[in-house]
Amino acid sequence: MNTALHTSIPVDLDDYPYSIEVGFGLRHQLAELLKPYNKGQMFFVVSQDTILKHYQPVLDQLAEAGFRFVTHVVPADESAKNISYAEELWTAMVEAGCDRSSMLLALGGGVVGDLGGFVASTYMRGIDVIQIPTTLLAMIDSAIGGKTAVNLPAGKNLVGRIYQPKMVVVDPGFLETLPTRNVVSSMAEAIKYGFIKEKRIFDLMDERFDDMVALDDQALILDIIASSCRIKGDVVVNDQFENGERRLLNYGHTIGHALEAIHAYQGLYHGEGVLYGMKCANHISWKKGLLSDDEYQHSQAALDKFPLPELGEVDPDQVLEIIGHDKKNINGMLHFILLDGVGQGIVRTDVSPEEMVASLETLKTGARLA
Numbered sequence: 001m002n003t004a005l006h007t008s009i010p011v012d013l014d015d016y017p018y019s020i021e022v023g024f025g026l027r028h029q030l031a032e033l034l035k036p037y038n039k040g041q042m043f044f045v046v047s048q049d050t051i052l053k054h055y056q057p058v059l060d061q062l063a064e065a066g067f068r069f070v071t072h073v074v075p076a077d078e079s080a081k082n083i084s085y086a087e088e089l090w091t092a093m094v095e096a097g098c099d100r101s102s103m104l105l106a107l108g109g110g111v112v113g114d115l116g117g118f119v120a121s122t123y124m125r126g127i128d129v130i131q132i133p134t135t136l137l138a139m140i141d142s143a144i145g146g147k148t149a150v151n152l153p154a155g156k157n158l159v160g161r162i163y164q165p166k167m168v169v170v171d172p173g174f175l176e177t178l179p180t181r182n183v184v185s186s187m188a189e190a191i192k193y194g195f196i197k198e199k200r201i202f203d204l205m206d207e208r209f210d211d212m213v214a215l216d217d218q219a220l221i222l223d224i225i226a227s228s229c230r231i232k233g234d235v236v237v238n239d240q241f242e243n244g245e246r247r248l249l250n251y252g253h254t255i256g257h258a259l260e261a262i263h264a265y266q267g268l269y270h271g272e273g274v275l276y277g278m279k280c281a282n283h284i285s286w287k288k289g290l291l292s293d294d295e296y297q298h299s300q301a302a303l304d305k306f307p308l309p310e311l312g313e314v315d316p317d318q319v320l321e322i323i324g325h326d327k328k329n330i331n332g333m334l335h336f337i338l339l340d341g342v343g344q345g346i347v348r349t350d351v352s353p354e355e356m357v358a359s360l361e362t363l364k365t366g367a368r369l370a
């Protein structure tokens with residue numbers, strides 16, 4: 001269905017085509033959207049108390065429509081992405097009588113989506129999963145593309161699979177109850193799509209930043225979210241297993257992840273790390289002559305609109321050390337994403353440690369053309 005406020009975006013993967021349904025109020029139509037999948041089997045819902053506190057009626061409609069389902073909650077933070085919770089879910093699924101025809105519904109943000117997707121991908125060698133993202137990050141990024149994972153003490157997302165969902169149901173109405181900092185920091189991923197793929201999104205995010213933060217213009221929110229979903233979906237179709245184009249999605253993430261790690265994943269949200277990381281990547285792009293002076297200053301000014309916590313002293317050696325261990329560092333070769341103009345991300349393997357350190361300096365001084 002395509003109406004003014006409901007868009008269906010195809011993710012045309014050869015073996016696993018699916019759609020991303022985007023629309024305000026879709027959570028009230030969940031039973032209808034899931035109806036074609038209901039063959040009387042057991043549905044297993046993974047969520048968190050923080051979400052069900054607001055959205056229990058979303059599940060109540062399934063009961064009213066005759067779905068058989070059980071709900072299991074996990075902790076409402078990153079600690080849930082642990083193999084012990086995967087085991088807890090597998091066990092609960094056996095106890096609930098889930099079989100190979102069962103379907104898992106992941107109702108939550110990236111944590112629920114990554115854990116739920118991983119559990120679905122492994123339970124009885126893989127059952128169907130539908131992602132119902134409730135955070136902006138999950139809506140425009142993590143629920144699309146099939147990356148699932150749990151963490152190890154040695155690092156985040158070290159165990160997981162690429163396992164595509166059957167459908168993604170995106171209702172921006174969920175954002176009303178999400179803390180503003182969570183929403184605004186995740187807008188980093190939307191402006192990222194503008195930088196690497198579609199200048200129109202960058203311009204929209206730049207010009208309508210305050211309206212986006214206020215979340216009061218439904219057409220604008222829908223445009224940004226649906227466009228982001230379309231871009232992510234297209235990139236995944238072109239390169240599901242991240243050997244080429246999908247790497248572009250790591251724009252801002254090389255240095256961003258390092259800053260997140262230094263803050264031990266506390267104090268700095270993922271999107272905030274990425275915002276700092278994009279500032280650094282833009283500086284390197286400009287120094288290499290890929291961005292003009294105007295493009296560089298305009299890009300940094302757009303990023304400066306985002307409220308960011310103080311970084312404090314950053315030890316460049318520590319950043320380089322962490323980047324050395326980064327997953328994007330394959331066979332000793334660092335794939336760094338730069339911009340060849342706004343709207344045009346490129347993969348480069350010639351970014352030097354000195355260029356990265358110089359870019360970190362600009363986080364203190366701002367975008368001076370010197």
Ligand SMILES: NC(=O)c1ccc[n+]([C@@H]2O[C@H](COP(=O)([O-])OP(=O)(O)OC[C@H]3O[C@@H](n4cnc5c(N)ncnc54)[C@H](O)[C@@H]3O)[C@@H](O)[C@H]2O)c1
Pocket residue numbers: 048050051054076077078081108109110111112114134135136137138141142143144145146147148156157174175176177178179182
């Ligand atoms: N799979 C991927 O491709 C991918 C991509 C990016 C990030 N991730 C992962 O995503 C995770 C972060 O996801 P996130 O930012 O969505 O955080 P999150 O899932 O931890 O959610 C943040 C908090 O908001 C609460 N919450 C969620 N929706 C809510 C709502 N509508 N109203 C009120 N509270 C709500 C949650 O309970 C949680 O406490 C990380 O683990 C990261 O590794 C995965």
Ligand SMILES: [Zn+2]
Pocket residue numbers: 141189253270274
């Ligand atoms: Zn990200």
